[in-house]
Amino acid sequence: MPTAPDRDADERRAELDLARRARRGDAAAFDELVGRFHRRVVRFCWRLVRSADAEDLAQDTFVRAFVHFERFDPERPILPWLIAIARRLCLDLLRRRKVTAGLEAIPVSDQRGPSPEREASAREEISRLDRALDELGEGPREAIILFHIEELSYRDIAAALEVPMGTVMTWLHRGRAQLKRALDEAPIA
Amino acid sequence: MSRQPDEHDRLDELLRTLPAPEPSAQFISAARRRYLAAIEARARREALTGLAAALVGLAVIVALMGTVIEPVTLVGGLADSVADLARWTSGLGVVLAVVPPVAWAPMVLGSAATVLALALVARAIRGAREISGALDRTPGRRESDMSARRLILGLAVTLALLPGLAWAATPDSRRLEGRLPDNTPAVSIDQTRGTVLDALSAISRQTGWSLVVTAPENVTGRTLAIQVSKKPAAEALELVLEAGALRASFADGILRVRPDVGTAESRDAWRERRRERRGRHGSERVVFGRSLDVGAEETISKAVAIGGSVTVAGRVRQDAVAIGGSVTLLPGARVEGDAVAVGGTVSVEPGAILDGDNVSLAGTIPTAVASIARWAVGGGRGMRSMFGFASRMTRAVLLYVLALLIAVAFPGAFSRVKAYLVERPGLSALGGLAIVLGFAPLCVLLAVTIIGIPLIPVAALLLVALLLFGFTVAAGWLGERMPWLSEKTPVKTVALGGVVLALVSLLPWLGTAALMLVAAFAAGAALLSRFGRTGVVTV
Numbered sequence: 001m002p003t004a005p006d007r008d009a010d011e012r013r014a015e016l017d018l019a020r021r022a023r024r025g026d027a028a029a030f031d032e033l034v035g036r037f038h039r040r041v042v043r044f045c046w047r048l049v050r051s052a053d054a055e056d057l058a059q060d061t062f063v064r065a066f067v068h069f070e071r072f073d074p075e076r077p078i079l080p081w082l083i084a085i086a087r088r089l090c091l092d093l094l095r096r097r098k099v100t101a102g103l104e105a106i107p108v109s110d111q112r113g114p115s116p117e118r119e120a121s122a123r124e125e126i127s128r129l130d131r132a133l134d135e136l137g138e139g140p141r142e143a144i145i146l147f148h149i150e151e152l153s154y155r156d157i158a159a160a161l162e163v164p165m166g167t168v169m170t171w172l173h174r175g176r177a178q179l180k181r182a183l184d185e186a187p188i189a
Numbered sequence: 190m191s192r193q194p195d196e197h198d199r200l201d202e203l204l205r206t207l208p209a210p211e212p213s214a215q216f217i218s219a220a221r222r223r224y225l226a227a228i229e230a231r232a233r234r235e236a237l238t239g240l241a242a243a244l245v246g247l248a249v250i251v252a253l254m255g256t257v258i259e260p261v262t263l264v265g266g267l268a269d270s271v272a273d274l275a276r277w278t279s280g281l282g283v284v285l286a287v288v289p290p291v292a293w294a295p296m297v298l299g300s301a302a303t304v305l306a307l308a309l310v311a312r313a314i315r316g317a318r319e320i321s322g323a324l325d326r327t328p329g330r331r332e333s334d335m336s337a338r339r340l341i342l343g344l345a346v347t348l349a350l351l352p353g354l355a356w357a358a359t360p361d362s363r364r365l366e367g368r369l370p371d372n373t374p375a376v377s378i379d380q381t382r383g384t385v386l387d388a389l390s391a392i393s394r395q396t397g398w399s400l401v402v403t404a405p406e407n408v409t410g411r412t413l414a415i416q417v418s419k420k421p422a423a424e425a426l427e428l429v430l431e432a433g434a435l436r437a438s439f440a441d442g443i444l445r446v447r448p449d450v451g452t453a454e455s456r457d458a459w460r461e462r463r464r465e466r467r468g469r470h471g472s473e474r475v476v477f478g479r480s481l482d483v484g485a486e487e488t489i490s491k492a493v494a495i496g497g498s499v500t501v502a503g504r505v506r507q508d509a510v511a512i513g514g515s516v517t518l519l520p521g522a523r524v525e526g527d528a529v530a531v532g533g534t535v536s537v538e539p540g541a542i543l544d545g546d547n548v549s550l551a552g553t554i555p556t557a558v559a560s561i562a563r564w565a566v567g568g569g570r571g572m573r574s575m576f577g578f579a580s581r582m583t584r585a586v587l588l589y590v591l592a593l594l595i596a597v598a599f600p601g602a603f604s605r606v607k608a609y610l611v612e613r614p615g616l617s618a619l620g621g622l623a624i625v626l627g628f629a630p631l632c633v634l635l636a637v638t639i640i641g642i643p644l645i646p647v648a649a650l651l652l653v654a655l656l657l658f659g660f661t662v663a664a665g666w667l668g669e670r671m672p673w674l675s676e677k678t679p680v681k682t683v684a685l686g687g688v689v690l691a692l693v694s695l696l697p698w699l700g701t702a703a704l705m706l707v708a709a710f711a712a713g714a715a716l717l718s719r720f721g722r723t724g725v726v727t728v
Contacts, residue, residue: 025228027221034220042212055212059220067227073605129203148204162611179200 015078023069034062037079040150041086047145048090050134057093061086080152080160087142087160125183132182140175143168238680242597249590364430364449365423367439375419385413385433392429393444396422404435404448480514485521498533501541508545518543581700585691588704592661596683599658603679605721606662607669610714620713621659625705628652658720659712660704664690666711 015036021029041061046054065072065085072081133141142161146152147168158165376395378388386402386409393400402409413432417425430437430446437446473491474481480497483489487503491510498514501522508526509516515533518524520540527545528535535549596603610617631648635641661683668686669677690707694700715721 022224025232027225030224031217031221034217038212038216038220042216043209046209054210055216058212059216059223062220063223063227066224067231068600073608126203126206126208130207133204133207144204148201149207162608176197176200179204183200183203 012077016074019066019069019072019078022066030062030066033066033078037082038062040079041082044083044145044150045086045090047133047149048087048142049093053093057086057089060089064089076159077156079150080156083146083150083152083160084162091138128182128185129179132179135182136175136178137171139163139167140171140178143171144175144179147172238597242594245590246594249587364436365426365439366437369423369439373422376422376425377418377420378415378425379418380413380415383413383415384410385429385435386410388413388415388429388432389426389444389446392422392426397442398439399443400446401443402446404433404446408433408435408448409446481511483509483522485519491526515549581695581697585694588657588660588694589687589691591657592664592683592687593680595658595661596665596679599720600679602721603658603662603665603683606658606711606715606718607665609718609721610662610666610711613714613717614710616717617714618710620717621706621709621711622713624652624655624712624716625709655712655715656708658715659708659710660690661687662711662715663707 015033018029018033022033038058042054042058045057045061048054049057061082065078065082072078133144136144139161143157146157146160147154152160154165154168157168161168373396376392378391380388380391389400389402389409392398411433413429415428415432417428426437426444429435434449435446436449437444439445473493474483474489475491475493476495476497479494481492481494481499483492483499483501483503483505485502489503489505491507492499492501492505493508493510494512494514496513497511498517499509499511500517500519501509501524502519503522505522505524505526508529509518509524510527510529510531511533512531513533514530516528516530516535518528518535518537518541520538522538522541523544524542525544528537528543528547530549533549535543535547537543537547628648632645635645635648664686665679665682666686667689668674668682668684671685671689674681674685690704694704696703
């Protein structure tokens, strides 16, 4: 019976094979890769640009990634690489258009509390957290998103953000502290 | 104590509940459309840029070769050099003495450009194949097949024309230039005893042309027996010109005849002279890092000083060569071969005899070779004329063209080495220093082992490749940091950063030092990442 690391290695090999086929123009391989990663890439793009451009940027990410696959380091997993490309595209767009986040458009799910008071409190807390996340610096925000939301490892985050692992840890520490301060400003009922 | 993990968990949980939109249902199909368009565009781009770059590379080769050596002579010289390789028995000095130093620069740069041009042609062909492959896999896009086929056909025709272009760049094999009038009568020559000039006169008499001959008498006065009967004048003229090793041009009824420089005969004579010189073996004296004196009573076959000067008071049967020094022939001295000084001068004092050529080279590359040789074997002076503005300008242009070719040919390796450089700048710098400082000791080691001597040119080529690649990566790194580029492709970043580096390199002293430094650092990254095969983080 294959162990978890074996499964990971097999999966990585399969992804690499798909990516190589996509690089050669195999549209089916491209579709499969997009199917595997598109949710996370779209989510990441949306977290950075907070607009409908996120989907467009995510598509651009996949196209660039697998059309220019020869620049990929085969020893690394694919997702951090995709995130790195997506991040560059998002930052380029933000710089070009000076896009700012529109927090009022964020839909808040109502799964947290059955009672109206609790629901209102949760809504308030999430809204505050979202605002605080948006107010973080570029590095800490991206590190928080990748670590807590996308569940990437330190190493993969370092690869995606193109910084040393120590910087990732510093950004995470700083980001968490700022988010906690923001949450503690008005204690949750 | 458990407050910290609890807070982390809470934050973690809250962050995961943050809302985010799901991708639309059309996401994958829209991405696929863009992907197919991009694949097709990439293939087209690769084919066209590859072809354009290959043409630029070939143009560079022709320009380089054309300025230094005639193509016909070059082939002869290369054949001789191949034969000379077999005679490498006397160490580095002999190698340097045998291969004409003026050929080093075009050989190295020409080789690099040739390899790149060939790689790009291969890539262009592959790119054209990919176009048709991608289109075949795309339903509903069959109508585009025709454009792909046309592109492949166009590519094939252009590639087929390349040898023609190369042929066009070489001197015309026909000896007669210009078009003869259509009404030129047929000529007959019956000459059993006569000269080349007699035959030419007979042709001009029968055709009514005026004849102007500027070739020396010892050429036109050669004996020639020829019998042609009612042949077209052009054919008869070709025969006579070939027999006399002459060339001619025709215009306005005047036939102008001149000698053919670089003919097979003169090449043969040159080779013969070299063979004759090599045939007489004797004591060869090769020294490193010091000057060589040949005493008045001494007779040696060859005098070579690497990193020092040669002073001859006696007799040298073959060449006297100084790499990184001067050659001086004192009164009473005799050198039967050439006196060659790379990065120095040749002085022949009254009463001294130099049978061969007086060759002193002080261009950029020879002086650089000389300076490196002096520095490598302990000398410390020099580094003068290679810093002239014209030399710096030539070097900058050549480097720029080569960097662009490298960026077109190896975009993947380029990006990975650049990523390695960014990720590990310190290690790359150390690697670069090791390359620069370790090269000379490596060559000395190889030379000492005798069997390693043939590897020295390989090591030199590897060093050149590393530094050229390093320059390209450094240019790309710099170009990427400039704000004017919206799309940062390897070629665009190298084009932009290369201009900056080329301009910096024009500064006296500082420019060369800066250029060497950045090229060496990036070369360190290229070496340590094995030209990008062991990249760190790449995008």
